[in-house]
Amino acid sequence: MDSKIKLPQIIITAFMAGLFVLAALLGMDIPELISGSFTKFVMNGVLVLAMIPMINAGVGMNFGLPVGIVAGLLGMCMAIQLRMTGIAGFLGAVALSVVPAVILGLIYAKILNMVKGKEDIAAIFIGYSFIPIMNFVWTVAPFTNREMLYPVGAEGLRPKISLENYFGSVLNELFVLKLGKISVPLGLLLAYAAVCLLVYGFFKTKSGSVMLAVGENEKFCQLSGIRIDRVRTTAIVLSTVIGAAGICVYAQTYGFVELYNAPLSHSFPAVSAILIGGCIGRQAKISHAVLGTYLYQTIYLLSAPIANAILIPQMSEIVRMIITNGIILYAFLKQERRRRQ
Amino acid sequence: MMKKVRKDELIVPVTFIVFSILCFFLSGISFMFLAEQVALRFIRNIILVLALIFPIMAGMGLNFAVVIGTMITQASFIIVLNFNLTGGRGAALVLAVSLVAAAGVGCVIGRLLNKVRGREMVTSIVVGFLANYIYQLIFVAGFGTVIHVFNKKLVLSTGIGVKNMVDLKTFKEVFDNLGVFRIGEAKISMLLLAMIIVCGFFVFYLMRTPLGQKIRAVGMSEGKSANIGIDTDRIRVIVIVLSTVLAALGQFVYLQNIGSLNVYTEHLDTEKFACAALLAGGASIRKAGVKNAFIGVVLLHTLFVLSPLAGRNAFANASLGEYFRSFVAYGIIAFALVVNLRLERKGE
Numbered sequence: 115m116d117s118k119i120k121l122p123q124i125i126i127t128a129f130m131a132g133l134f135v136l137a138a139l140l141g142m143d144i145p146e147l148i149s150g151s152f153t154k155f156v157m158n159g160v161l162v163l164a165m166i167p168m169i170n171a172g173v174g175m176n177f178g179l180p181v182g183i184v185a186g187l188l189g190m191c192m193a194i195q196l197r198m199t200g201i202a203g204f205l206g207a208v209a210l211s212v213v214p215a216v217i218l219g220l221i222y223a224k225i226l227n228m229v230k231g232k233e234d235i236a237a238i239f240i241g242y243s244f245i246p247i248m249n250f251v252w253t254v255a256p257f258t259n260r261e262m263l264y265p266v267g268a269e270g271l272r273p274k275i276s277l278e279n280y281f282g283s284v285l286n287e288l289f290v291l292k293l294g295k296i297s298v299p300l301g302l303l304l305a306y307a308a309v310c311l312l313v314y315g316f317f318k319t320k321s322g323s324v325m326l327a328v329g330e331n332e333k334f335c336q337l338s339g340i341r342i343d344r345v346r347t348t349a350i351v352l353s354t355v356i357g358a359a360g361i362c363v364y365a366q367t368y369g370f371v372e373l374y375n376a377p378l379s380h381s382f383p384a385v386s387a388i389l390i391g392g393c394i395g396r397q398a399k400i401s402h403a404v405l406g407t408y409l410y411q412t413i414y415l416l417s418a419p420i421a422n423a424i425l426i427p428q429m430s431e432i433v434r435m436i437i438t439n440g441i442i443l444y445a446f447l448k449q450e451r452r453r454r455q
Numbered sequence: 456m457m458k459k460v461r462k463d464e465l466i467v468p469v470t471f472i473v474f475s476i477l478c479f480f481l482s483g484i485s486f487m488f489l490a491e492q493v494a495l496r497f498i499r500n501i502i503l504v505l506a507l508i509f510p511i512m513a514g515m516g517l518n519f520a521v522v523i524g525t526m527i528t529q530a531s532f533i534i535v536l537n538f539n540l541t542g543g544r545g546a547a548l549v550l551a552v553s554l555v556a557a558a559g560v561g562c563v564i565g566r567l568l569n570k571v572r573g574r575e576m577v578t579s580i581v582v583g584f585l586a587n588y589i590y591q592l593i594f595v596a597g598f599g600t601v602i603h604v605f606n607k608k609l610v611l612s613t614g615i616g617v618k619n620m621v622d623l624k625t626f627k628e629v630f631d632n633l634g635v636f637r638i639g640e641a642k643i644s645m646l647l648l649a650m651i652i653v654c655g656f657f658v659f660y661l662m663r664t665p666l667g668q669k670i671r672a673v674g675m676s677e678g679k680s681a682n683i684g685i686d687t688d689r690i691r692v693i694v695i696v697l698s699t700v701l702a703a704l705g706q707f708v709y710l711q712n713i714g715s716l717n718v719y720t721e722h723l724d725t726e727k728f729a730c731a732a733l734l735a736g737g738a739s740i741r742k743a744g745v746k747n748a749f750i751g752v753v754l755l756h757t758l759f760v761l762s763p764l765a766g767r768n769a770f771a772n773a774s775l776g777e778y779f780r781s782f783v784a785y786g787i788i789a790f791a792l793v794v795n796l797r798l799e800r801k802g803e
Contacts, residue, residue: 177577225789229796234577235516236792242727243785246778253775269772382584426596426615432588439585446578450571 122444123392126409133416140423145295147416152299153286154411156306157367158387161360161380162403163313164353165388169398170317171349172329173226175385175442178237180377181222182357184248185215190362190371191271194280195259201288203281204366211358219354223347238381245378252373275371282369302367309359310400316352325349329397386410386438389445394452413437464737467787471735471754474783478758478776481765489760494638496756499712501651502705503729504748505658506698510575511733511743512662513694514674517788520564520579520695522726523586524702525709527560528553530590532626532716533617537606541625546711549626553703561699565692572677576740583726594718617718627714647708654701659745661697670694674741731755731784734791741795758783 138144161179168176176182189211198206222240229236253270257263261279264272276282288301316322328335328345336342361380365371388398391406414434421429479489503521510518531553535545564582571578598604599615609617630644637643661667672680673690681687706725710716733743736751759780766776 225793228793228800230800231573232576232792232796234574235580236789236796238577238580239785239789239792243782243789246782246785249778250775250782253772253778425613428591428595432592432595435588436585436592439581439588443578443581443585446571446574446581447567450574 120392122390122441123405123409126390126413130409130413130416133413133420136420137416140420142419142423147419149297149299151408151412151415152303153367154415155408156285156299156302157364158384158411159306159360159404159407160309160363161357161384162387162407163309163400164357164360165384165393166313166398166400166403167316167325167349167352167356169388169393169396170329171325171346172332172396173346173349174233174237176237176353176357177234177381177385178222178226178241178244179357179381179384180241181218181244182215182354183361183377183380184244185218185354186211186358186361186365187248187371187373187377188214189358190277190365191255191257191262191275191373194262194275194277194371195257197259197280199280201281201284204284204362207281208359208362211362212355215355215358216351219351220347222354223350226350227343227346241378241381245375248377249374271373273372273374273376275373277366277369277371281366284366285363286367305363309356310404313356314400321345321348326397382438382442383410383434386441389441394445394448396449396452410437464739467735468737468750468754471758475754475757475761478761478765481769482761483768484761484764489757491638491641492760493753493756494643495641495712496760497752498643498647498651499709500705500725500729500732500756501748501752502654502708503702503725504732504752505654505745506701506705507729507733508658508662508738508743508745508748509670509694509697511738511740512667512674513670513691514677514741515568515691515694516576516740517730517733518579518695518698519576519726519730520568520582520586521698521702521729522583522722523560523564524557524699524704525706525722525725526586526590527556527699528703528706528710529716529718529722530593531556532623532710533594533609533621533718536621536623537602537604537609539606543629546626546629550704550707553707554700557699557703558696561696562692564699565695568695569688569691587722591719619718619720621716621718622714623710623716624714627711630711644711647711650704650708654704655745655749658701658748662744666690666693727788728755728784731787734787739795740791741799755784 134144134147137147161183164179164182165176168174186207189209190207192210193203193207196206225240226233226236255271257271262271262275264270285302285305286299288299289304291298291300317326324335324340325345325348328340328342332342335345361377364380387406387410388403389406390410391402391404393399393402393406414430417430417433418427421427421433503525506521506524507518510516528549531549535549535552540548564579567582568575568578593602594617596616598617599610599613604610604614609621611618630646631642634645635642636645636648662670669680669685669690672683672685673687677687680690706722710721732751732755733748734740734751735755736747736749738744738747738751762780762783763773763776766779767773770776
């Protein structure tokens with residue numbers, strides 16, 4: 115695979131630079147925006163990493179990211195129920211989400227292995243139909259911590275649980291480095307780097323290279339006696355676990371655990387981010403995820419105040435979603451062209 | 456063989472009937488109220504469901520891009536209202552503009568889907584989402600900036616962006632004055648009813664013409680159809696054009712019946728519910744007919760009307776019923792995908 119930076123990345127980077135110039139012209143606080151871009155980047159970074167194992171095993175884009183996210187939400191809810199706080203609370207939430215992630219991942223893998231070749235569309239609808247089941251669970255689950263429940267009247271967990279008294283922004287406030295006016299959240303970046311390294315390390319192990327081989331040429335691997343479905347299952351479970359950890363990182367930065375329909379809004383942006391980073395859907399590298407997340411999130415971060423300045427606040431969300439879906443469509447067309455060659 | 460296929464087709468509708476009966480008793484509402492609600496929803500949604508049949512028969516699966524047809528009709532209403540055209544002339548113009556525009560856009564979508572053979576469904580979803588945000592961009596930011604506003608009633612007080620709610624009563628009255636058909640409290644315009652019947656016959660009849668034969672052939676096997684001299688690319692484009700035009704017509708009937716338009720939310724998820732309805736009627740992602748559409752719309756919407764009421768009545772919580780119905784709608788699509796793809800793989 116050539117890792118040369120290609121035209122789409124150049125366009126997106128130029129667009130981002132243009133937004134920075136525009137922001138400066140509008141008199142916005144550039145150092146603050148740069149500091150914000152680091153937080154936004156890591157906040158969503160781990161969710162984007164959840165794409166990598168599935169893409170590399172040839173399963174396709176992880177449009178079923180909500181499955182992993184729900185596992186993470188379950189972990190965090192349990193941690194809040196047990197009133198875990200601080201860094202230990204955060205790590206506890208991640209640890210508690212691993213078990214549901216593995217179980218849900220196994221089921222998710224079982225279904226995806228039945229629909230080989232059309233995983234994308236199946237994964238989208240697995241996500242869609244799983245969310246109402248979980249809505250049911252959030253409504254009737256026996257959590258008792260008052261801070262998680264609806265204040266009065268309605269039953270069940272509230273849609274937005276504040277993490278303020280638990281582990282909200284524990285990573286963000288860890289080792290913050292001041293460079294002039296720019297503040298760099300070192301702890302957050304280091305945590306992200308650690309996850310990247312873990313994923314990178316996995317693909318250097320034997321089972322990691324088998325996974326890459328299956329993604330590269332499934333027929334050949336089958337002939338050499340590799341149990342394809344098992345490798346795919348491992349990849350899907352791995353993606354689900356990373357997704358669960360990803361939402362924990364997201365929630366601690368955001369300060370809230372968002373339940374109910376919120377998980378659905380993460381999958382398309384995450385898919386689009388890794389595509390922006392230069393992955394064309396056959397093999398995904400850590401660098402694709404890192405570059406893609408930074409570009410995608412920074413564009414979003416910059417467009418919000420600019421849209422406010424021109425008095426159409428909804429613009430930034432709309433433009434972001436046009437970019438998101440446009441990139442995914444572009445990738446589909448490009449993959450097809452490549453297959454025909 | 457024939458008998459076995461019929462059994463497969465029956466499983467889903469029978470499940471729906473069982474759940475509907477259960478919910479009916481839990482909800483404790485009168486049969487007349489149910490009939491009225493289902494009849495209204497049937498009139499509003501049936502044409503959109505019919506629009507899904509051609510792409511399925513051409514082997515392209517569920518065409519989630521029908522949502523673009525519905526957006527075109529909504530856009531036509533707003534544009535015609537912007538020129539202050541009301542009444543019968545306005546309604547006729549809306550219909551003409553939306554059908555022509557839908558044919559044009561359908562042509563583009565068809566060509567696009569020809570470039571992604573084998574992944575038409577997921578592409579049609581993404582194209583639908585993309586179109587939704589472009590539509591929002593036009594009406595949130597375009598109106599009052601790029602597009603000149605002639606009808607001040609349409610836009611927000613800032614002068615930029617269309618209001619959330621647009622009144623279509625002036626068009627509704629035209630249709631209601633031409634005679635209505637009453638079911639309980641619900642009024643249904645005769646003209647709209649006639650349109651629906653015509654559409655049903657159109658789809659039914661077209662599948663039996665030479666063009667319909669070609670569509671079936673392409674759906675069976677593209678390779679073989681190409682060998683006997685069918686231009687498969689062209690057939691697939693025609694199919695998507697027909698589908699988009701029917702969707703636009705369907706939304707016209709829907710909005711005429713309601714009499715108002717939620718500019719930014721009216722079309723959301725309509726395509727998924729339409730797919731769910733067709734599948735509820737016993738269709739698969741390889742085979743569907745007019746019969747499936749008619750049965751499916753009744754079954755799905757019966758459950759849709761009943762389940763929140765049943766939830767409220769039996770568990771004192773309407774949202775439980777709502778979760779149940781979204782699970783049914785999305786779950787049935789996931790189920791159909793898995794079952795069909797598995798059968799196909801076994802067949803290979």
